[in-house]
Amino acid sequence: MRATMVFQRAMNTKERLLQYLKEEQGQFVSGEKVSTRLAISRSAIWKQISRLKEEGYEIESSPRKGYALRRIPDCLLAGEIREGLNSRLIGQGPIFHFQETDNTNNQAKTLAYEGAPEGALVIAEGQSQGRGRRGRTWFSPSGQGIYATVILRPSLSLSEAPKLTLMTAVATAEALESRTGLPIRIKWPNDILVNGRKLAGILTEIGTEMDLLDFAVIGLGLNVNIPKESFPPDLRTPATSLLIEKGEPYPRIPLLQAWLEALDQTYTLFCRGNFDHILSRWKILTDIVGSRIAVDLSGRRYTGVVQEVDENGVLILKEPDGTLQRIFSGDVTLLMA
Known part of the structure; x- marks a missing residue:
């Protein structure tokens, strides 16, 4: 369960090479041009190309033409998450990427206790012990969902902690509705539904110190490209995925970015004391009052x-x-x- 960790900083050689290849939009760029542009040797170029291929980037190499980027992997890599991400705090700190872990909330709590800053993101391609509320499991097949946890350090009393789940539910519902066009609804307190079936769940856990809230970890499990037949039999009726609802695979990076941006904006409102506005948005997105x-x-x-x-x-x-x-x-x- 080794994590790849990336902080917000100046791009390293591998990231600058990837950016250059993306700028060429699939066209070949010679080794000489890369060497001049990045001020590195041919052997260093080859080393970084090999590393990118290991991460899943499809790069064509030609002795005469150079290198061309053919395909970007559908992996939740830090560099892809950051590219075009428009957030103030969330996703701008360290990003911890796991190919597989037990669950991202557990990893985030460990990191929070070790001092990870507010806005840090834990992301996994798959979870072996995905968790929902009340000890339930969350089906987490590798590469087919978004399993992410954000570390927050708000100034809150313990009695106010449930606000964080409602805040996140609003951000999640609005991000998904805006991105997919689906009729998203919130089921109190932490489920995200589409057409009456569960698409995503939120799990908020807190760390305390001297009866005060030290940190909160907010986890998202989102069913993206899971076919109906892949769900366990007991989940095929109550659960759904974007693949099922839209009828085609959905790219995960834009979804994750939309969630991070919406959560960032909503958390900013929250920290400014505008929870009443968030709660009013929550009530619009749920049918529970009066039911x-x-x-x-x-x-x-x-x-x-x-x-x-x-x-x-x-x-x-x-x-x-x-x-x-x-x-x-x-x-x-x-x-x-």
Whole structure:
């Protein structure tokens, strides 16, 4: 589970070579021109070309013509993530890339405890133990989804931590709807749905120190190019993917960039004290207020009508006898009116 780590800094030789090849738009560029442009030897060029090929870049080499970039891999590499990323904080710090890990939240928590800065990103091509809420697993096949976690260090009380999940749900829903055109909805507290089926999930976990919030790690699991038959049988009805909904494969890098940018913008609003605005956007993207639901929590079932979601992201449920319950988390089922 070795990670490749990249910080925001001046480009190294490999990155400058890749940028040059991209500028040529698939045309051959001679070794002499590369050597002059980058001020490196022919042997150094060959070494960096080999490294790029190992990462999945398809580069054609010709003794007479030089080098031409033929294909960029559909891998969540730091250089591809950064190219064109328009964010202030998130994704601009260190990026930790794993080919496979147990799950990105676990890695992010370890890094956060070690002092990783706010905005750091952990990304994996696949997860062997992907996690959802309440100890559930998240199906995470390699190369077919986005499994990413961002480290944040907001100044919050522990009681305000649920706001982070609602904030992220808004950013995720708006990014996906804008990018794909699909009718995205939010299911309280952390599910992202399309046509009633789960497309993505959010997992927020926190680290504390002296009863204060030290950091939060916010994980995203997004089903991108997973065929229906690849899902485990018990997930084929409740789950979906962009491949299923759109009928064709979807490039992952633009989706990840859209999520990072939307989260960055929403987190900026959040830090400026504009959670009321975020909550109003959340309510537009969900149908839960006014709905009759059942909530399963710690072996007990609560039923009633949702009155409100308060300023801390807590669901206010009115039971048939008029009792108001404050629900911080749980499994929600929509009941017939």
